Amino acid sequence: MSLPQPVPPSWKDLGKSASDLLSKDYPYNTQAxxxxxxxxxxxxxxVAGSQAAGPISGELEGKYTDRAHGLTLTQAWTTGNVLRTQIELENLVAKGLKLDAITSLMPDKGTKSAALNAVYKQSGVHTRAALDVFKGPTVTADTVVGRDGFLVGAETSYNVTDGTIAKWSAALGYTDTNYAVTLHGLNKFNTFHASYYHRVSADVEAGAKAVYDTKATQGGVALEVGTKTYLDKAAFVKAKINNQGVVALGYTQALRPGVKAAFGLALDTTKLSGAVDGTPSHKVGFQFTFDS
Known part of the structure; x- marks a missing residue:
């Protein structure tokens, strides 16, 4: 008798280990x-605030969770005057089923959006469906099936009004305790992503990602490689480089329980002399997080 299969990751989380390694904890383009x-x-x-090149943007969010009834209510208000509400119901209708509704409203412009989502998770399968009420309306569905570490996933979007399939994508992958490999064919197979993640040891992680866009004006494959090293239990450093010669460094330090500081630096090694045409070639930034 075969052992029960674990719940595979969702479609959006395929290749997440490599993606997080190469994209998170590099606050070099913002102060947050x-x-x-x-x-x-x-x-x-x-409460969150950040500034990149333009004005400061912020968000105030409140979340209430009633675990006994599987209910979560989240409401947020941004400095862009966007009101966002999310209602989640988990394991209430059926075990492994999560339902949620997300709405947003800009009162000054009258812009609104609404999406209804359903997620179903069981041994060996993870499937999702979403209905964009005002855009299309469009139904998007994806499924990931996993067995013995092997993963197969697919996604498609259907425009109800036009009666057409707006997009489709597929993915293959394999994940183990210390490494993961994923291949995506996205946007009607016009873009291909390949990623690799490896936990080399308890203190060192490495990963790489390659992207090939068949519609890009400039040919070739975009390649990025990176690594993460834990200095101790409270600090780690990250480094990555892409085929355009941009090197990024990140340092994260837990100052005390609930207080974390992160610093980032990006260097364009092809323009070490500095700005070109008034555009900075190098970027620095930081982020502080307080969690009580």
Whole structure:
């Protein structure tokens, strides 16, 4: 008798280990501050602000979770005057089924959006469906099936009004305790992503990602490789480089329980002399996170 299969990752999380390694903890293009608090009755608040090239953008978010009834309510208000509400129901209708509705509204412009989502997870299968109420409407569905570490996934979108398939994608992968390999064919197989992640040891991780776009004006494959090293239990450094010669460095330090600081630096090795045509060639940034 074969052992029960674990729940595979969702479609959006295929290749997540490599993606997180190469994209997270590099705050070189922004200055950001995030504060998270939790009240005695379980209501969570989050205040976040960041600045890149333009004005400061921020968000105030509150989240209430009723675990006994599988209900989560999240409401947020941004500095762009966007009101966002999300209602989640998990394991209420059936075990492994999660339903949620997400709405957003810009009162000054009258812009609105609404999406209904369903996620079903069981041994060896992870499937999702989403309905964009005002755009199309469009139904998007994806499924990932896993067995003995092998993963097969597919995604498609159907425009109800036009009666046409807007896009389709597929993926293959294999994941083990210390490494993962994933190949995506996206956007009607016009773009291909290949990623690799390897936990070399308890303190060292490495990964790479290659992207080939058949519609790109400039041919070739975009390649990026990176690594992460833990200095101790409270700090780690990350480094990556791409085929355009841009080197990025990240350093994250836990200052105390609930307080984390991250610093990032990006260097364009093809323009070490500095700015070209008024555009900075190198970037620095930082992020502070307070979680109580």
């Amino acid at each position: 501050l995030e504060v998270k608090t939790k009240t005695p009755n379980g209501v969570q608040f989050r």
